[in-house]
Amino acid sequence: MVSTLIRVTGDWSLAEDCTAEAFEAALATWPRDGIPTNPGAWLTTVAKNRALDRLRRAATLARKLEEMTAVTELEHLDPELSDFPDDRLRLIFTCCHPALSLEARVALTLRTVGGLTAAQIARAFLVSEATIAQRIVRAKRKITEAAIPYRVPEAHLLAERLSGVLAVLYLAFNEGYSVVAHTSIADEAIRVTRALAQLMPGEPEVTGLLALMLLQHSRRRARLDAEAVPLTLEEQDRSLWDAAAIAEAGELLNGAGRRAEPGAGRGAEPGPYRLQAAIAAVHATADSAAATDWQTIVALYDRLLTVTPSPIVELNRAVAVGMASGPQVGLAALERVAASGALDGYYLLPAARADLFRRLGDYSKAAAFYRVALAGAPTQPERDFFARRLDEVGG
Amino acid sequence: MKYMMFVATDPEAEPYDPAQDNIQEWVAEMVARGVNLHGDRLRPIEDATLVRVRNGEVLVTDGPFTESKEWIAGYDMLEAADLDEAIEIASKHPMARFGRIELRPVWPFEE
Structure with missing residues (x-):
């Protein structure tokens, strides 16, 4: 609903205020009058009418053409079409526009797409609520003043912008994941990624990222001991791993693989998220650390290094080599990584x-x-x- | 939407190569598209003059200017549909490679 109001009115604050007012109205009247048959359409109608009121007032005052156009379009908006998938997609791409700072992109996405409060985001990022609120206000102002477009990027920009969106979602997920008490951020990042995967079903990297998040999140109940000290994969009680999430990730990876058959364009070679998810899947499906197929993991790291060369990936590969071929060979691999000096x-x-x-x-x-x-x-x-x-x- | 595009030098950019400088093509394309309203190079900082009024008195000096390795070498006034089009225009300018470009939305007084 917010995403559609933003598209039609071009006014982020108006869209959010009217949506919030619709929810307040629901809280006030539904307990008394009962829940309407189509709650989504009810909320959209209320938000739409609030927006119309404000716009008509502004249009009469300023006689502005844009506001009159928005009024006409709002009047024809059909609330029964409860879901506006194109608008959600526009919203995600605009919140993750590279002209916004990375921290603003993360906060704005979690707030506007995910619907978390500034207080919830602030707790996860260990900053004050005022800081997050200010980041969001500044980002919205820049979207308006610098005319950051509200649309899905054109084909020639899509791959680059989509990888930017995925980076924001993964960063949000990792922030949530690293602070144990605030898994709501990780849950929300998964929810938004899942929505994105439904909106862009032909993009293997989106399903790859979703699978990667599900696999990491599947260990949430096992990764810490009673004193909240992290446990290695070797030490974790694997019966605590979320089998349903692991199974879903496996299906996503198989599906992403099928769609990425030759001829499918840029999905043909697995991207970094699918490869990382494949590595996590090898861990997730092994009965123990010793029974893990470390050779396959090393091979996957080799492919990951050709796609995204990075000293951190080389370090992880050396650790996997140590598991596959013994600590002596692992140490030799590690010395080669250390010699580059990149990890000093x-x-x-x-x-x-x-x-x-x-x-x-x-x-x-x-x-x-x-x-x-x-x-x-x-x-x-x-x-x-x-x-x-x-x-x-x-x- | 109007953007002022500041074309600046940048010591971290790739070294200037006159053979790769396709500024004539850039101007031709952007003027033909109607997105470049006007633009020019600027003379270097040595030719700049500082003007201040202090206690009602006009002070004209040859500096001091902020010591900077990134100085503005030119400007173009753009008329673009939105920031994405302005980014596309800026990224095609040769100085995006040999220097850096800053896009500033114009803030009209009547708003």
């Missing part, structure tokens, strides 16, 4: 080294590297994790 000062590099030395039984070297990782870990749960490991190797 990154705490997960000493953490990976420490882990491989621990597997080799070289506890003094393991302890030395765990100490480096502990000093660089950014969050308390991770510091607890490394402190525990350090303890285990007698540091």
